[in-house]
Amino acid sequence: MKKAEGVIILWWLLFFTLHAEGTSYSLPGKPTLTNCRSPEKETFTCWWEPGSDGGLPTTYHLYYRKESSDAVHECPDYRTAGKNSCFFNKNDTSIWINYNITVVATNARGSTFSDPVEIDVVYIVKPNPPEKVTANVSWNKSWPSLRVSWDPPQKADTRSGWITLIYELRIKLEGEDKWEEHPAGQQKMYNIYSLQSGGTYLVQVRCRPDHGFWSEWSDSTYFKVPDYFPQERSIWIIIMIFSVFIFLILIWAIHMNSHTLKHHILPPVPGPKIKGFDKQLLKSGKSRDAFSSLVGSDFPPTTTNYEDLLVEYLEVYIPEEQGLMLEEGKDLHDGSLKSKSYTSDSDSGRGSCDSHALLVDKSEEEKEVGQKSNQQGGRTEMDLKRPEESPEENILNYSHANVGSPDVSCEKVKTWPSLFSPLTENSSGPLDQPDSPEMAKQHCLSDSLFPPSPLSSPFAPPGHKEVLGSNYQEYSFGNLHPQTGSHQYLRAHGNMNVANIGHKGVPADLQLPPVRSTEYVEVQKVNNENMVLLYRVSSDVEKGCPGRRHTEEYSRLKGVNNDNGLLLLQRMVSEEEMNICPYEDQESSGLTDSGYTTSTAQKSTAYIPPATQVLDERVAGGYVDTSMFTLPIY
């Protein structure tokens, strides 16, 4: 009994002890060699990973075998490199020889061998990271550059050439993610140039042998780039250059368009457009001369009597021949020898003498002539020429003239085309040209007496051509032979005050008044400067020369031709009429010498020689009193 119980108990104990262990015992798991590394090609370390321990305490052993021998050695040092490692020191390390390494895990149950690993120390070199990484910022012509320098890892014997290391560095701005990598070869320093001013950088270096693995990156070295100006400045320089460039372009554009810009910004001030007003005179400082042309107007009144002023009027006398007769006003000092342009210059303030006294339209003329004239009967106008007149063409050159000697000599005379040409050169055709040659006595009044507006309306024919601008014409008297005594007279009518026309019996509608006693401005002479010297002729016919020609001193205006030439009927002047009474009342009209330029450009009639002036202007200025004029054909 006791034996059986003992056996049972023994079996029971065995059973329990076996189960009391808790786990099943087994062989240890297979360890694995994870890696072997040599930092300097002189020593190396191998690590392994243990497998399961199988529930029993397990020991690990590393065994190696060198390439050429079969001897198996065990790891000399399990501790130095830590747990589960084997450290091979210098004496145990052979280069260029294959090691066959195995790890064995052993427990009570047995041993497990790991897979063998063949290594050659040369190929498992992984150096330590470089040391003493320093970054120095240096300045090169105001541009910073960075010099990074380092030392090889301490253990690696690069000095003797045992191991050759190749370096690499990387750099980045603080806060960025991306590194900028630079291979450095075998040198132990490196220069970096493109740095941001004021930036903080991180630098790291690593190395590897020419036959091994890269080391770990060294610790970051921080450095700060000091601020340097040029980076900011360069932007400003670029901006400035750009703006200067744009500025220059603007200036050029403005310069190119300066004219139009000027007109837009500073519109030109309209100059005075006073007929008979010569700006040049004003500029030259001879204000008297300049204003003298205006004197003919009713303002300012000069030394004439008021009575005279009142007396002045323009009369257009139209005889039955349907000519226009012009009566002169009294005041002559206005020097109204200005040739008027025939246009109705409303702004000129001139009398309508020029504009409408002489009608363009023949029909109109007749109409109006018929209206107004007939008061005095037929007055004949025509003094287109004198018999003594030289056939030569003379240009009447007239201007404001001082009263001077009766000797008139002049070099050249410009013809009045409309007057003369029908007489001389050719016939205009439709119009009845007087036969008398070139010169016609004409006088023209300054139409400044007449404000254009009142007179303009009745006289403006529809077909009125306003060719005669406010221009003056030059007339030069031709040779006047004193012997002949023929003079050329320029009679100027002055009508100072249009308003006073009515006083004198001018029709209210301001038609040209019938001929009254008129005063004439006679051309005394033409002086050497081609100026007509006028003198006032007494209006008193009785005083003056007999046969003062007021009856005959008008030339009938035939009409104005197409080219704005006044066509005057020629009137033969008798000899007597040629005789000129002694001059009386020489009066300085106060006219100053002035020359009037004519605008030839505007009027050129077919029969006008190019050099000559259009007759119209003179005629337009006033009356054409052909009786007064001797053709300067001497």
Next chain:
Amino acid sequence: VYAASVLQWGVWALFLCPCHLTVSTPLDCRDDPGSLTRCPSISQEKLLDRVIHHAELIYRVSEELCSLFEELFIPFPLRLQSNQAGYACITKALPIPSSKSEIQEISDKWLLQSVLMLVQSWIEPLVYLQMTLDNYDHAPDMLLNKTKWVSEKLISLEQGVVALIKKMLDEELLTTVYSEPSVLQNDVQPEVLESVMKDYTLLSCFKKDAHKMETFLKLLKCRQTDKYNCA
């Protein structure tokens, strides 16, 4: 058997020796009074530097060769950094120091001698390798060119080392050729994979030996400049 192998080596040495000598003569500039031409002499340091440069280049190219070959012809599972146990390097037998401590113990002369041995033992196998690689179906030109280049450079390296020995040690060493007879005698057409593996091993071994040469020469240089702090 031993005597037979020695005899073989002797025959090879005699056979190949004159070539090496004749080849190496141009570097051997002696100021013969009778000679018409005078070689420009080069300083020892410069010569050593040039030799080191040569060795470095050779190593780099051999590394490229090996990796290229491995990529092209070696299936992945068989790729090993080191030699397989079955195929030992031909220069295994050479008495070459294999650790730094060993190297520290040997003399300059012996260092140079080791280098020379290495160089000379690889000239032949590289020629053989060139021939073998030509037989490959898909060997790229780069592979062939590199191999050719390496073998040429090796020859010039040998010349340099000989001249260096002469200069440094002032000795005329009779260069003995250590060649692995097994390589040349193996005319049997092995299996394709075997031959490939063999070539691969050859290249690997060459790469290692090139690194040896480079290291030795650099250590030698250190010794020249700083005798007491070098390895």
